[in-house]
Amino acid sequence: MPSRTRSVAPGAALATAVALLSPAGAYAAPGPAPAPGPSASGPSAPRSSASGPSASDPSASVPGGGPWTAAPAPGGEARPSAQDRPYFYLEGVPGAVLDDRLSLTNPGGSAVTLRLRGGPAGAGGWIATAGKEVRVPPRTRAAVPFTVTVPRDATPGDHPAALVAEGDGRTATVPVHLRVTGPVLAAxxxxxxxxxxxxxxxxxxxxxxxxxxxxxxxxxxxxxxxxxxxxxxxxxxxxxxxxxxxxxxxxxxxxxxxxxxxxxxxxxxxxxxxxxxxxxxxxxxxxPWSAAALPPAGLLAGAALWRVRRRRRAAGLRQGSPAAEAPQGPPQExxxxxxxxxxxxxxx
Missing domain, CATH: 2.60.40.10 (Immunoglobulins)
Structure with missing residues (x-):
């Protein structure tokens, strides 16, 4: 499957720090940065730092030109590409807290401020991003942590959702395929x-x-x-x-x-x-309207005659006979x- 799953133990706190590196130096999203809780899949998401991003939350300079984009963040230090995940796939039990990262790329020459939210209704309300707004400097790629908190009473099965980024007159939607583990029913x-x-x-x-x-x-x-x-x-x-x-x-x-x-x-x-x-x-x-006044026996006889003529016309069309020039079909019906x-x- 062209995706990955990362999970956090139930009750883990949301990582609120995002490290952004611009060509001129490091940039930290404004606001406090409380430490995140423990992760069952590895180290906790990093906190913002004046010394630059950590290896587990890479940000990097990108070539200039083109509008900003949003996509699932790749692993390691890799840059997002068409071969990466086309969507998020997360799976967990009711009550679990699942985490991943959204990659925001600004190749332009000016900073952009992007608003983030979960969508649509339903499972979209289970999504919480590290910040409702993120400022991405020019020629910068930022990895923004987010979590999906599965309600304890969530029904097993698929719950489609999405991450939506808006800003600079554009909107980008990244699908989130969320599955709650448990008995599956196909009906x-x-x-x-x-x-x-x-x-x-x-x-x-x-x-x-x-x-x-x-x-x-x-x-x-x-x-x-x-x-x-x-x-x-x-x-x-x-x-x-x-x-x-x-x-x-x-x-x-x-x-x-x-x-x-x-x-x-x-x-x-x-x-x-x-x-x-x-x-x-x-x-x-x-x-046919012309046959509406006929008795049932007449209708049956007419239907039989029409079917025979239809078969003969079809045979004539296949053989190239004059039947191909015969009038096509009965009157209005x-x-x-x-x-x-x-x-x-x-x-x-």
């Missing part, structure tokens, strides 16, 4: 499935909800069966979304060639690593959605 549900017409095509609307306590990367399969056989088969594929615990995300599936005359049941099945699985269905009836997880109604 997923599919809700509010509906089918809506869009011209000659249709769209399937639905929502995915993470009902567990671990972050999910879901996969989705779509099946639709009508009175005359399968109408849609879409194999499971990974969706371009990430679901943190408790998150609800509305999504859509395009359906470019739905049947024009049929009663169809659409079923969505979502899965995710860890055994998460959810399914929901919706039914809709596609009826309407879709009425209903069933499990769907809202009943007609969309003309």
């Amino acid at each position: 997923l549900s599919v809700e509010d499935v509906t089918v809506e017409r869009r011209g000659s095509a249709a769209v399937i609307r639905y929502a995915l909800v993470n009902r567990g306590n671990t972050t999910l990367t879901p996969r989705l399969a779509v099946d639709a069966d009508g009175l005359f056989g399968p109408a849609l088969r879409r194999a499971a594929r990974t969706l371009p979304v990430t679901l943190p615990p408790g998150r609800r995300v509305p999504l859509t599936e395009p359906w470019p060639d739905p049947p024009a005359l049929d009663s169809v049941n659409v079923r969505l099945t979502a899965t995710a690593p860890g055994g998460a699985r959810g399914t929901a269905a919706a039914s809709y009836t596609a009826v 309407s879709y009425a959605a209903s069933g499990t997880g769907a809202r009943a109604g007609a969309d003309a």
